[in-house]
Amino acid sequence: MRSNKVASIALLASVALTAIVSAVLLVFAAYAYSSESDKRWQELQHVLDMSADQLALGVALPAWNFDDRQVQAIMRASMNQRDLHAVVLYITGSKRAIVVQRGAGNQLEIGQPLHTTPDMLVAQRPILAEGDSIGTVKVFATPAYAQQELRERRQAHLLAIVTLAAVLVASVYGLLWLLILRPLKAVGQYLTGDTPQRAWFFGELRTLKESIHTMWSLLDNRYRVMRESEERLSVATRAARIGIWDWDVMHDELAQDDETMRQYGQTSRLGGGNYKAWLERLLPEDRERARAEVAAALRGERDFSLQFRIRRPDGAIRHLRSMARSFLDAQGKVVRMVGVSIDVSDATETEHELRRHRSHLEELVAERTAALSVAVAEAQAASRAKSVFLSAMSHELHAPLNSVIGFSRLMAHSSTMSAEEKRNMGVIHRSGQQLLALINDLLELSRIEAGGVGLHREAVDAAQLLRDVCDMAGARAAYRLDGAAPPPALMLDGAKLRQVLLNLVSLALKAADEGRVTVSLHATALPGGRHGLAFAVHAGRDGMADSGALALAISRQYVHIMGAELEVAAAPGGGPAWRFTIEAEQADAAAGMARPPQLAPAHQGRRVLVADDSVDGRHLLRGLLVPAGFDVHEAADGVEALDAIGRLRPELVLMEWRLPLLDGLETVRRLRADRGLPQPRVLILASSAFDEARQQALAAGADDFLRKPVEQDRLFRILQQQLSVQYVEGALS
Template structure:
């Protein structure tokens, strides 16, 4: 019932919406028709009068009397008499004026009177046409036409109210007829659609039941018309929906079971991830703490070996023992650094420090180093620059050297026959480094495992010393530098490792020249006082033994609180402070010290076994001028002291001969015995590479073969112990030139 009411309302709405525009359109059309009919009627009357005037004029013209004023006047009088009382309906009338505005004929004005209105001026100006004008509060419709032969303008005017007096009748007729037509159409539509409406209402109720989820509700009776066809389609759709709904319910239940299991698995995985992250953080913290604890004794070991290596009273056997201790300590430090590097890489905290460096010298040093190693092992080592390479490039030379040494060392280590080939060249706008060997090769199932930390290459009998971190660190360093390491290997034939990284050419590259330095024995100028703050006595002892022989005055403190009191009592020229100490640490000490006006400019060097980057940043932020990691390297420490105190060192050579003096030929002959050229070549190459261990091994070989070379061996060993490889090259170069 509601649906039928809606249909009725809809029909009346349509009647209103469609009837109003149609009635309005009928009104416009009726107005137009009436207007045009009356306009044609007036124009017709005006045309008849005009033809009558033209006929009278033509009669005069035919008789040749057009120029006869009397005949013309008589003809005009006859025309005026005929139309003197002409009227069109109730308000329409006819009149004539000339181009001067004088009345020729008018029912309300005397002949000869003047029309001086805008309406008359418009008639005179336009000469023919239609004009609407207001006369005595009525709007008149005027049709006019000029007759130039007699200088007449003939006009018929009629009020618009009379012109459209039949408009209301016709409009009412249109409205009534339109209403009746629409009412009839709507009635017929309603009667014809009532049955259809009932069927639609039944279908809608059926669909509403389906919408509420009741798919078991009985459908309406299917009729044999279009509505029945629609209903049949709906019934088929409902049947299909019922089947699909059952399938969906089954699938939802199945998915719910799976999602519940997945959610539980996800929660377990999330717990495992948190546990792994906590374990990883604990591992990183443990490694950092262990590094701190291991570096502390290493600081004592390496510190004293550096001090003892400067002692000229030691025998060669004692020097060899100290060198072994120093080398072992450095090796242990290398292992610690490898583990920390891996930890930093895993934590994504390993930063690169790209600088401009000489690529040719960089590669040549590596080639010399591994040519010696390969020669000692009895295999070949070939270097092949595949393409032209730039002299200077921009990158992290330290990390690149670490990568290549790891790969070349493995290639040399696992190659017993044949040799190693090192190829470098451009590859797709990158520089490609490729290491080929003819070694034992790698089994296919080991290829995935060799990059795992703490895994070693080769069989158990072939495994050598090492942590098994080299290839893992190498792979991750290559990825950190934007490359990817590739491996091809065949058992018994050898392996090929290669990677390609971006190394932009350094256009403004300038080669660095390292100044050759000798042993530091003192410094120029007034004595300087250095305050050492460290809670460990052995660390202070190392610095005492290193700095006092050079002429520095030292004061010491166990913690920052004591150090602050010492500094206030005796202001030092320089302060060396540990960062982690009881009572007052190095950070707090620096803050307090900088608050005193007389101490705010005293240089402070922070020393720490910590490897955390934030400790370096925090120390510099607190006010320290430099940061040194333990174990302290004496060359690094002395270079920073020289910079901060602006002093000049006094070297050992300056105490024996004038500055700038070069060794004479006789001095070289005394220093260098008659040794085979190949032995001196090896020493020179090892010194060029900075391989202190290799130099000492070569000196042992010379000592065993030539007992008369004792002074030469002692001289080179002392220089190597102090890492003065440039001086070794300087001493050997003239002799090599003589031999060549």
């Protein structure tokens, strides 16, 4: 039986090795076949292309002279390659075609209908005579001969691999049996006491044979070492004050070493040396817990682990920690438990002392926490009052600015205004935007302290921004571009950059007294499509600069947010100068006041409801949406808005936050709660500069939030997202 197992292992190893080698050979054969197939196809294609080129050139003159016999002769001569199947000549302006093809018996046929197969290769060439195309020639090649040759080569490769695999299996099997398996069998016979058969031992097998003779002496040495290790373990447990006990559960006999008896204050086994005697030594308060733990260990639920208290014969109470491992019989029943016992009295007392100190500390912390809670509540109340004040001021300041910015944008598109009036209106619009940015920044001072102010990049024309700043500053301010002009559109926070420059120009005007102020920009191209923008603001003559603490502090902070530092130095011509350099990426399109987009024809007439108590606010939104192709309706309060939603069934509602009778948030809540009403998309409009307002709007059931004053691009972008509409005119930056 053992011989069969060894032979099968040898055969398995031989087959496995042969399979690996065969797989490698198959891979190489497949690669060779693929390479040869590609080469054969390339050769066939080359023959086809050459035949087509030669035939088109050869038949050009006969075809021009309508010499069919000469044409047929040339076509027959071109069929000297066995891979060519047919040649077809088409004469321009004639429905007749001359066909020469191989028929039965590989004989050439002329004038018979063309017979081809889908796998044939074909090459087509024009027939040119004196620069004009007089016809077309097609040459068909059959891959049959190439495929036949490839099949024969593939069969030859497979036969060679199979033959090699068979030889390899026999050779490897014989070598394994002679050099490894036969010697191993001899070693096995030696270990079992049988007379070993003759075998050759080489290399590691010779070492194995020699090692067998020393095995028994090594086992004996290991046994002695194990006994010495057990003795050292006994000494170590005594030194570490670890007691060992052994409980024979079947016979209820409890054996303990000297250290365990010392811990219990005994000179001999506990009482009768059984479980009951041990349990009686425990304090009554711990016995029930000990019984439950022992019962769980006997049921096999977990190993025994228990900390308990005992009373020594001298009356002293000690804390002991005991852990044990259970041993089971064939039926899975616990028959023996072997464990250790450790005296943890000192550690337990220390832990109790630490708990008392911790309890005292927790009382002190609770007192301090109560006092701190009062201070926090007062601070939160002050913060809430500040937020309420800022929110109210935000609405009061943003509401008129909404009309200023919105109507200035509408008037800028008027066709009746002159170019100068449009330019002035643009200055009004940009000044309103700057005032809006100033108000927003002042309202967000608390967020600046918490690091909550970031950059809002958009496509900005830096040169135009420079001109706008000088226009708003008046005739005493002039701008200058040093070197090449920057790109017309750069990704910048235009509002913050404009405020910084205005603040610095204002400081420079005060320092220059009656002199002029120059604002310069030097643009430098950087790798990766970025540009460096070096701004400088300086007075034209010596003067005393006003401190401008708030404006200068805001400017420094904004410049820092943009990744630069604001430097103050003396200008070459006298007077103070402020400089900073920022980097920006080039945008796709220049910034500007884009015209309102137009809805695509398929999306014209999408119904929108505007709910606002301000007539100017409703008029502004109507002026933006109606020219774009929206069907706009109006409501003056929340109650009227709910009624209009039920009657008109709009697709989207632009809802002002602050409405009479029923404010915007409550209107949205009632709309979402009444499933009998249509459920349009709702966009809340609010003047609040705080992110908490957006969260409240979304929590009430709104689909999005838009801060006032309304930005045209932002409005149309949200409408596109919420209504899935498309625009055909205008641009959204």
